[in-house]
Amino acid sequence: MPRFETLTLTVDPDGVAVLTVNRPDKLNALNRQVMRELNAALDAVESDAAIRAVVLTGAGPKAFVAGADISELAGLDTSTGEEFSRYGQTVFDRIESSAKVFVAYVNGFALGGGCELALACHLRVAADNAVMGLPEVTLGTIPGYGGTQRLMHVVGKGRALELMLTAVPVKAEAALGMGLVNRVVPAAEGLEAAKAMARQITTRGPLAVAAAIQAVRAGLNDADAGYEAEAEAFGRLCGTADFAEGTAAFLAKRPPSFTGS
Numbered sequence: 532m533p534r535f536e537t538l539t540l541t542v543d544p545d546g547v548a549v550l551t552v553n554r555p556d557k558l559n560a561l562n563r564q565v566m567r568e569l570n571a572a573l574d575a576v577e578s579d580a581a582i583r584a585v586v587l588t589g590a591g592p593k594a595f596v597a598g599a600d601i602s603e604l605a606g607l608d609t610s611t612g613e614e615f616s617r618y619g620q621t622v623f624d625r626i627e628s629s630a631k632v633f634v635a636y637v638n639g640f641a642l643g644g645g646c647e648l649a650l651a652c653h654l655r656v657a658a659d660n661a662v663m664g665l666p667e668v669t670l671g672t673i674p675g676y677g678g679t680q681r682l683m684h685v686v687g688k689g690r691a692l693e694l695m696l697t698a699v700p701v702k703a704e705a706a707l708g709m710g711l712v713n714r715v716v717p718a719a720e721g722l723e724a725a726k727a728m729a730r731q732i733t734t735r736g737p738l739a740v741a742a743a744i745q746a747v748r749a750g751l752n753d754a755d756a757g758y759e760a761e762a763e764a765f766g767r768l769c770g771t772a773d774f775a776e777g778t779a780a781f782l783a784k785r786p787p788s789f790t791g792s
């Protein structure tokens with residue numbers, strides 16, 4: 532198994548891998564290194580026939596992933612912002628289009644890019660302490676890793692816009708109620724529950740599982756224009772004063788003051 536600095540990847544004898552984002556001191560925020568290593572881990576998962584399914588989770592008791600790393604976001608401009616969005620879209624699309632099932636185990640905060648990462652997985656099991664949301668507008672930006680499209684497909688346009696525009700996160704039971712997660716389990720047994728769900732799927736016909744994933748995805752292909760619009764807008768927002776203010780305010784631990792410019 533390859534070794535990573537910001538991820539761990541282990542495989543059970545039953546073919547269920549556990550891929551863990553491992554930056555607990557930063558609530559597993561997705562910086563460039565995590566994204567690069569995630570891409571490399573997907574190579575390892577795809578090329579290892581012993582891996583039949585993957586549970587994706589975050590290290591530590593508090594967070595799945597608390598978003599893209601805001602200290603890196605803050606340095607983006609119009610052009611690097613669009614590239615940033617496109618790279619993240621590509622990595623997360625590899626998860627969504629994988630023939631091996633990915634189950635997110637949402638063990639705490641799944642905000643921004645973390646919520647988008649959970650949405651890229653085929654199924655989501657939430658611990659009872661999970662908190663999920665898309666707070667990007669508080670930073671003067673929008674979800675840039677496919678979230679504007681995937682959230683809409685999972686919970687519908689109305690709820691997706693509510694989550695994105697209000698930036699108010701939801702707790703596990705509310706997430707279950709709107710279909711944002713498939714199941715809520717006590718945190719103490721959550722990883723095992725997610726692994727059990729993955730294991731159950733590995734007993735089904737692998738070609739059929741792959742075909743079901745691809746067929747569902749095929750119907751979503753009109754979203755390409757949506758992803759295009761997302762990356763363009765993300766890059767444009769990275770060049771605004773509001774984005775500089777929103778990210779600077781977070782890092783300085785103060786409320787933002789937006790001017791709409």
Ligand code: COA
Pocket residue numbers: 556557558560597598599600601602640642643644666667
């Ligand atoms: N990017 C960079 N660092 C982050 C982060 C992110 N998305 N989320 C958390 N962190 C860091 C904090 O800055 C802090 O680092 P420090 O100890 O060096 O100051 C550390 O992780 C712990 O977070 P903290 O804010 O102290 O924990 P908390 O329990 O008080 O609050 C959250 C938890 C999730 C509510 C809060 O961290 C938060 O709002 N994070 C940002 C969420 C967000 O907007 N994500 C979308 C980004 S696109």
